[in-house]
Structure formats: structure tokens, C-alpha cells
Amino acid sequence: MTSNLAHKNALRKNYLRVGWATVAIVLFSTLVSIALAVLFEIPALEDFMAALTGEYFLLFNEAVVGCAILVGSLVLLGTEAQAPERKRISVRAFFAIFAVCIFLSTVGNYVGQAWTIPYQIAFGQSSEDITAVIITQSPWQVALCVGILAPIIEEFFFRKLLIDRLHKYGEFLAILTSGLLFGLFHQNVGQYFYTFLVGLVIAYLYCRTGSYPLAVLMHALFNFFSGVFPSFAIPKVTEFLEKMESVTSLDALLPLLPDYALPLLYYGIHALLLNVLNILGLVLLLVHLKKLRIKAPAIHLSVWDTGTNAYLNGGMLTALILLFGATGLSLFL
Helix, strand or coil, X not given: CHHHHHHHHHHXXXXXXXXXXXXXXXXXXXXXXXXXXXXXXXXXXXXXHHHHHXXXXXXXXXXXXXXXXXHHHHHCCCCCCCCCCCCCCCHHHHHXXXXXXXXXXXXXXXXXXXXXXXXXXXXXXXXXXXXXXXXXXXXXXXXXXXXXXXXXXXXXXXXXXXXXXXXXXXXXXXXXXHHHHHHHHCCCXXXXXXXXXXXXXXXXXXXXXXXXXXXXXXXXXXXXHHHHHXXXXXXXXXXXXXHHCCCCCHHHHHHHHHHHHHHHHHHHHHHHHHHHHHHHHHHHHHHHHHHCCCCCCCCCCCHHHHHHXXXXXXXXXXXXXXXXXXXXXXXXX
């Protein structure tokens, strides 16, 4: 009985601190947004702020997120942490997990669209996802921020710091919490569902391997394939489709091909690979779903005791309320 009570208290304490760490990240980011609004009103800084939030938006965003996560990590100082046991994984298994990530992200993307499109129609809003923002930035900035910095920064908090502190109380809840907070962290309904599902997969990978670099590599590979690579071709493909609206004959089409053939081929190959990976990911998920290994905690508690101690505390409740509120609000902004 004493050991169970100690286990409950330790579980509650760590989830409480994880919750407050997440709140610190959200509040820091919000304060920066408020500061930006104030700075935009200062004439001398107007051009500088416009460049910072326009031309250099992705770099600025990663700098803010990095600082916010640093603040969040300070809240976790003093909490007991232990990384999952280090285990090797084959290259074949790694890319199988990547295929599952791609399939689940596609499913999540469709679910996100099913939620957002009715609101956009009802409130007369235009559809603008993260890709629409990415294609306005320079290719090197997209590759650096989306493909490299974001995985390093986000995996450090949502996998390394969180799971190291939570997995001993049950891997299932640790993986669920990591994916849930990771998805909500994006504060966008359109992104939530696929980031939640991909977050679950990467959290499972981290629990099985104990390797932060592998989690970063999986995240980076996913971001490059899903965000960075398509962004190189989308502007040209969009431009081509707009010009095609006025093309009425083959003679009018042929002069366009030299400028657009390569982007169209590149985009077509990417679309083909996406479809192949979706099918492969679905098959692999169905075949291996029953083989998933989720470690139970050393001290078993009921589902009720585990859930209430993990989530019904000030830190986690505040974090979830803030994040669900901000995510829901994104439907109307």
C-alpha cells in the first residue's frame, strides 16, 4: 500500500510538472506575440518587424519556439528522469515506421480538413495551411527550419524531456501524453490530427530505442518529405495551373513546358512516392499492429488511478485547457 501511494505521488508530481512546463511554453510564446503587436506600433521598428515576421518568419518562429522550450525545460529541473532502455533498430524497421508515419499523417490530414473546411465555408474564410506559409519563404530557410531545427527543438521537449519523466509510470500513457501535447502544441485544428498521430509513432520509436537522435531523424525525414520537398515545386506547379486556364490548344501549351517540365516531373514523382508510402504504411500497420510492445509500469495502478493522477492536477489541466482553447480558436482566426 505504501509503495502504491508513493508511486501515485511520484506519477502525479511528474505529470504536474510536465503540465506546468507546457503552460510555460504557451505563455512565453503568447507574451512574445503580444510584444510583437506592441513593437509593430513603433514606426522606427515597423520595417524591421515586417521583415522579421515576413521574409524571416520561419527563422524567427524557430527562435521563439526554441526559447519557449528552454523556459519549459527549466520548469522540469529537479524532476526524476530516466531514458528508456537503449536498443538498436534495423534500417528496414526504421523505414517501415516512416511509411506508417506517412500513412497516418495522410489520414490525420483528411480528418483535419473535415473539421476545418465546414468552418471556413460557414465563416467565409480562405483555406491556408502550413504549406501556404512555407512556400513564401526561401528554400534554404525552409530546409533549415522545417527540416532541421524544428525536429531538434521539438523532439528535445516532447520526446526526450517528457518521456524520460513519464514512461516509468506506464508507456501507454507516456506515449499518449507526448502525442497529445505535441499535436496541441501546433495550436491549429488543421495540423492537430496528423501531428498527434505522427507524435504517437515517434514517441513509440523513442520508447523502443531510447534514442533521441533517432527520434530527431524520423521527425526530420518526415518534415523533409511532407513539407520541404513539396515546397520546392508547389509555386511553379501552381503558376503552371493558373496559366493552363488560358491555354486552349497544344500550340499554346508547348512554349510553357521548358519552364515547367522539371517542377511538374518532380512534383509528380513526389506524389507517386506519397501514394506508394501510404499503401505500404497501411499494410505494415495492419500486419504489425498486434505485435506492438507497450511496457507496463513496475507498480500497477488501475486505469482510473493512473488517469486521474496524471491529468487531474493543476499543471496538466491548465495546459490542456490552454492548448485546446487555442487550437479551437484557430478555427475562427
